[in-house]
Amino acid sequence: MRFTLSQEQLDFAASIDACLTDTGPKGLAELGVPALLVPERFDGLGAEPIDLVVAFDQLGYHAVPGPWVDTVAVLPALLDDEILAGVAAGETLASIVYRPHVPYALDADNAEAKLFVDGDDLRTFTAGRLLSSVDKARRLFEAEPGEVIGKAADAARAFELGALATTAQLLGLGRWLLDNSVAYAKQRKQYGREIGQYQAIKHLLADVVTRLELAKPLLYAAALSLRPRDVSAAKVAVADAAYSAARTGLQVHGAIGYTAEHPLGARLTKARALITAWGTQGFHRTRVLESL
């Protein structure tokens, strides 16, 4: 047993972090992020789900918009097709509807691959009206299913990977919210001293780091097994931890955190959107219990 990330994985995370800090999502294809789960015969990396977790944690930390879960995590499990070579090259985007868990299509207007998962069948869909998400960076479209175009390679695995990648994004979001709330508490003064000196603030943040730290190993274990029980346990715990990081982060920031000009709000609304994406808390809790 060696239950910790390898040096290579830590280095990979650091490269993504540096890339997103400096240049934004443009450099991600060069680092191989879209190619992670694409098989080697389509010029992909054939990497493991744990590497996907490492990458999506960083995408969440930097709140990168776009259909990354659909394209990078889910599509390679649905198809065994040349189109994956385009994904690996960072040229092809996918938008996937997986009802009832994913009822609307993210960034459908920019996606080359528009798939509607219907049991084991794959259909295309026609994008309809643009909806307004609680997360302003998520452009969701209504989807009208069309013709069956084939069988899904592994629809069940695709779902687990979608939930796993979403969970990793939530962990990254939670980490950002914690880091920035801690930084703010060290700098912001009230009544003549940093608010981080007050026990009330300290204890809120201590609870957030406790929740995040104890949720993280569930995510890693889920990546190792991809068993439904493990994925669901991780999604429940990480989503709860990220949400508490968001609520606490807003409380620590006070009114400035409630403004559109501050980056905290975008994280808070993204956390809320991802909590119900790829399986609600209720769905995932039920799946855990049914497995016991």
Add this chain to the structure above:
Amino acid sequence: MDLDLDAATIAFRDEARDWLRSNLPDRRLASFDTAEGFAEHREWEARLADARWSVVSWPSEFGGRDASLLEWVLFEEEYYAAGAPLRVNQNGIFMLAPTLFSHGTEEQQRRILPKMARSEEVWAQAWSEPEAGSDIAALRSTATRTEGGWLLNGQKTWSSRAAFADHAFGLFRSDPASTRHKGLTYFMADLRADGVTVRPIPQLDGEPGFAEIFFDDVFVSDVDVIGAVGEGWKVAMTTANNERGLSLRSPGRFLAAADRLVDEWSRHGRPREFADRVADAWIGARAYQLYTFGTVTRLAEGGQLGPESSVNKLFWSHLDVALHETALDLLGPESEVDDWSGGWLFSLAGPIYGGTDQIQRTTVAERLLGLPRGDR
């Protein structure tokens, strides 16, 4: 990254499982906070020790199996899953022993550890004082130099197992001019020595789980000082991290309780109204197990237990209470007379002993998150 066990580790775990299955007492032992139960638990400990299962992580020369940290965690999982008795000497085995391994002399180790392994000598922890709970640095009990040793004076309280234990370990102020963390020395004392008075204090369950210990010119020899004179605080920190961190609350305990809770919920027809709480309790126990595997890996690679042990304690103390509260609510009026209520009473002590939740949160905030120190 992997969670796979190698063949030798699996063999170790299976041997523990088989032994426990065939050697568990055929009935539930009386509480070790009663005289009868204490004697029964000593017998059980001797049986464990005969098969070298009482202190698996210790070196074999002291009765252990040289087990790795991972093997110890797996042994604990088996122990709790089997429903084996609580460890009457846990304060000695999990708090004093690690201190002796780090700071004790060879003579102390040879004199104390083998008897501890068999619970021939049961140890009580004498940390707290009436005016100093989690604030160990406010201790007022004194140690005064005398011919060949020290005279201990003062009062300790909330000392678990002390009503029936043989010995105690704790900190005394050896430099009368000192304040706070300086000038404290770590002593071991015989609870039957002249000048010691033990006054049992009944706990919420009515049994004398606690005691006050009064020291009135109690002589202890120099050989009963652990570490350097005046360095007791540093020595004690080894023990405190053990108490908060890995050793006292192994994940096996919560996994076993979570599995029992799921069984209880199934037996009651899996009522929807409790589903979320049952799921969260099980997920919490699983999270704690996996977090421990991460800690085991980190320690095996040369890492140290730092402020993470406070994260650990905050998590399990909440988990334990939530788990038991869920069980009581699920059982309804039956819970009043069920064993779960005893477990619930015990769980309520978790957020208090070994440093309160409030102390742990402050430690996490200042030492892990780097927030500035301020008023306590």
